[in-house]
Amino acid sequence: MSKINKAACVGGGVIGGGWIARFLLAGIDVDVFDPHPEASRIVGEVIANAERAYAMLTGAPQPPRGKLTYCETLEEAVVDADWIQESVPERLDLKRKVLTEIDAACRPDALIGSSTSGLLPTDLQRDMRFPERLFVAHPYNPVYLLPLVEIVGGEKTSHGAIKVAMEKLPPIGMKGVHIAKEIEAFVGDRLLEALWREALWLIHDDICTVETLDDVIRYSFGLRWAQMGLFQTYRIAGGEAGMRHFLAQFGPALQWNWTKLMDVVDLDDALVEKIGQQSDEQADGLSIRELERIRDENLVGILQALKGGHGGKGWGAGKLLKDFEHTLWTASGSRKHPEDIARPLRLVEANVSPAWVDYNGHMTEHRYLQVFGDTSDALLRLIGVDFAYVERGHSYYTVETHIRHLGEAKLGQAIHSTCQLLSADEKRLHLFNTIHDTATGQAIATAEQMLLHVDAKAGKAALAPGEVLSKIKPISEVHAKLPIPDGVGRHVGQKR
Numbered sequence: 001m002s003k004i005n006k007a008a009c010v011g012g013g014v015i016g017g018g019w020i021a022r023f024l025l026a027g028i029d030v031d032v033f034d035p036h037p038e039a040s041r042i043v044g045e046v047i048a049n050a051e052r053a054y055a056m057l058t059g060a061p062q063p064p065r066g067k068l069t070y071c072e073t074l075e076e077a078v079v080d081a082d083w084i085q086e087s088v089p090e091r092l093d094l095k096r097k098v099l100t101e102i103d104a105a106c107r108p109d110a111l112i113g114s115s116t117s118g119l120l121p122t123d124l125q126r127d128m129r130f131p132e133r134l135f136v137a138h139p140y141n142p143v144y145l146l147p148l149v150e151i152v153g154g155e156k157t158s159h160g161a162i163k164v165a166m167e168k169l170p171p172i173g174m175k176g177v178h179i180a181k182e183i184e185a186f187v188g189d190r191l192l193e194a195l196w197r198e199a200l201w202l203i204h205d206d207i208c209t210v211e212t213l214d215d216v217i218r219y220s221f222g223l224r225w226a227q228m229g230l231f232q233t234y235r236i237a238g239g240e241a242g243m244r245h246f247l248a249q250f251g252p253a254l255q256w257n258w259t260k261l262m263d264v265v266d267l268d269d270a271l272v273e274k275i276g277q278q279s280d281e282q283a284d285g286l287s288i289r290e291l292e293r294i295r296d297e298n299l300v301g302i303l304q305a306l307k308g309g310h311g312g313k314g315w316g317a318g319k320l321l322k323d324f325e326h327t328l329w330t331a332s333g334s335r336k337h338p339e340d341i342a343r344p345l346r347l348v349e350a351n352v353s354p355a356w357v358d359y360n361g362h363m364t365e366h367r368y369l370q371v372f373g374d375t376s377d378a379l380l381r382l383i384g385v386d387f388a389y390v391e392r393g394h395s396y397y398t399v400e401t402h403i404r405h406l407g408e409a410k411l412g413q414a415i416h417s418t419c420q421l422l423s424a425d426e427k428r429l430h431l432f433n434t435i436h437d438t439a440t441g442q443a444i445a446t447a448e449q450m451l452l453h454v455d456a457k458a459g460k461a462a463l464a465p466g467e468v469l470s471k472i473k474p475i476s477e478v479h480a481k482l483p484i485p486d487g488v489g490r491h492v493g494q495k496r
Ligand SMILES: NC(=O)C1=CN([C@@H]2O[C@H](COP(=O)(O)OP(=O)(O)OC[C@H]3O[C@@H](n4cnc5c(N)ncnc54)[C@H](O)[C@@H]3O)[C@@H](O)[C@H]2O)C=CC1
Pocket: 010, 011, 012, 013, 014, 015, 016, 033, 034, 035, 036, 039, 087, 088, 089, 090, 098, 115, 116, 117, 118, 138, 139, 140, 141
């Protein structure tokens, strides 16, 4: 897999800040140039939001955060980067100037992506000495959570640069789509622009308020779009005859006068004030940072739901997240045993995600089992039972679990789990896992589990091979000397 080794971000506003967070959390060092006097505060707040979101998004082991450096000059920031992302304001003259400066100062083999929302790459690369490595890399806000990047080449962009750019996105959890022909605003912003124009007319003409308009989207097709987009959604809406019937039935309506698409509303002072006031009322006192955090929690919940979609295989952006986590787990497989195996092994770190919280306002039952399952999986990887081992046809299956709830875990709370190996033989692993509140160390829940080594193809228990048993042995020998934890062997209804 082709990876970015060192990134540079020129411009650290809403989008530049999001790119910086995306790179850093993928373990990539980032050099930043932004002359704004408060650039480091603004970027710092975006990174804090991103770290909070990632802690809720995934329990997969994230790489150590990259190093962030603010540079005094653009030249200093880009000099040794292999991916440079330009995110300065949307003005052709400014972007051309900045891109030409980047081009002159960076390595000859560095890739240069522009975050522009709609300018043509051919126009952007006009004055560059090495225009073949410039492409549009158009992301979506928040860049650290939304995975899409539209990759668009200009007349002078090389096929090689596009190919390498596409390859470098999955290792940072992103999905590149190559837009074959350059047009203003590419694909995403073409669609958004059409909706935005209509929306402004609907407010201008007093058809609805901004809140009603947002409700129309978020209670209906907005939910559909997140998981199936437009065409697949309409395929289903055509009934059993699918897309052809949908086109036959609703195609003629396109000729009716439903839209004001080519008219642009006049954003005069009165309309700006009207929209501004309605937007203030809709926000109901919530600050932009608070709204960002609510947005991030919701996005995390949606991504996690999509990860479980399609019978657990993952669907759309959730499938991408699942694949990304697979990469993270595989990368962590090479990690050594925890330093101190003479104590219960600390195996999983997590923050309680929004999707884990129930109507009682705390972590819901089945998420405990998920964290306990992740803990047992982490132990299995330590003893060599990783993805490759499972693909070869053997695994451990859980045959019994007893969970005790001793405390509560609230939204966003940092938790971690430990595992004590109570006993092990050629087929069985008897585990005692505990979830702790990371701030206090208090136990919140425990799970006693029995795992059985199986031949998955034959569908029956089988002896674990020597290579696995030899990794279990040192742990089980020292854990046998630990006190038996309170709660081992308990069953429901038992007197204390
Ligand atoms: N805000 C959005 O929703 C999205 C914006 N974009 C694109 O991203 C780019 C940046 O937009 P935003 O981040 O929203 O703008 P912004 O105004 O939040 O940030 C722009 C940053 O560039 C800095 N800057 C200005 N001149 C500079 C220079 N010569 N060198 C280095 N930094 C400089 C500013 O100090 C500022 O921090 C634009 O091309 C925009 O079209 C793309 C996707 C979404």
